Amino acid sequence: MPGHPPLDRWVPLTPSAVAAVLDGWAAPWWIAGGYALELAVGRSWRAHADVDVLVLRPSAGELHDVLPGWQLWAADPPGALRPWPADEPLPGHVHDIWCRRPSSPAWELQFMVDDADGAVWTSRRDARVRAPVASIGQRSADGLPYLRPEIQLFYKAKRPRPKDETDAAVVLPLLDPAARAWLDDALALTLPDHPWRTALARPPTRS
Known part of the structure; x- marks a missing residue:
């Protein structure tokens, strides 16, 4: 497999193209x-440089059959990419798979791998x-499955970038009480001093 494009070179699929x-x-x-948060809210508020899809480790090996002809690269921590062959079980320390078709000059799709x-x-x-597992996702009006916003914000909370702070400013006030409680509990367990917990203590606003 030839060398890969630079990590910042993306021509991402749209969520509907991912579904196809x-x-x-x-x-x-x-x-x-960020796309998951926009699907949850029902509108867009910023541009997206890439597209992420969450999958579960027990089924990750099937991606070679699901994406025939694509190039799949495993992200070995702390961030080195290497070709991931179809006959290799995905190592437990790998949580990202970067994908592109050989005809594409850029990355098109990234899978985030969680355990189950x-x-x-x-x-x-x-x-x-x-x-x-049955509780971590929702579906948009047109049937696209997306990660629940409170779970996506939990992932954005560890080292928030400016775009993550923008996303939080839009989405945190819109979370319903159950979602706010879940996120606050998760942050209390893992990042107890996180400033987003202050926003979670305020009453939700209407979307």
Whole structure:
């Protein structure tokens, strides 16, 4: 497999294009990242440089069959990419898979890999943060599966970039009480002094 494009060179699929590429795959998957938050709110407020999709480790190996002809690269921490062959089980320390078609000069799709213990999802950031797999996603009006906003914000909370702070400013006030409680509990467990907890203590606003 030839060398890969620079990490910042992206021509990302749209969420609807992701759904078309993954159509027919029986394993669970969810649009993640900033797109997931926009699907939850129902509107867009910023541009997106890439597109993320969450999958579960037990089904990650199927991606070679789901994306025939694509190049799949595993992100070995702390961030080196290497080709991921179809006959290699995805190592437990790898949580990112970068994908492109050979005809594309840039990256098109990134998979984030979380663990699962049977029907229980486990966060790749902290194994103490768990939930039923069936509860971590929602569907948009046009049927796109996406990661629940409180879970996506939990992932953005560890080292928030300016775009993450923008996302939080839009989405945190809109979370319903159950979502606010889940995120606050997750942050209390993992990042107890996180400033977003102050926003979570305020009453939600209407969307």
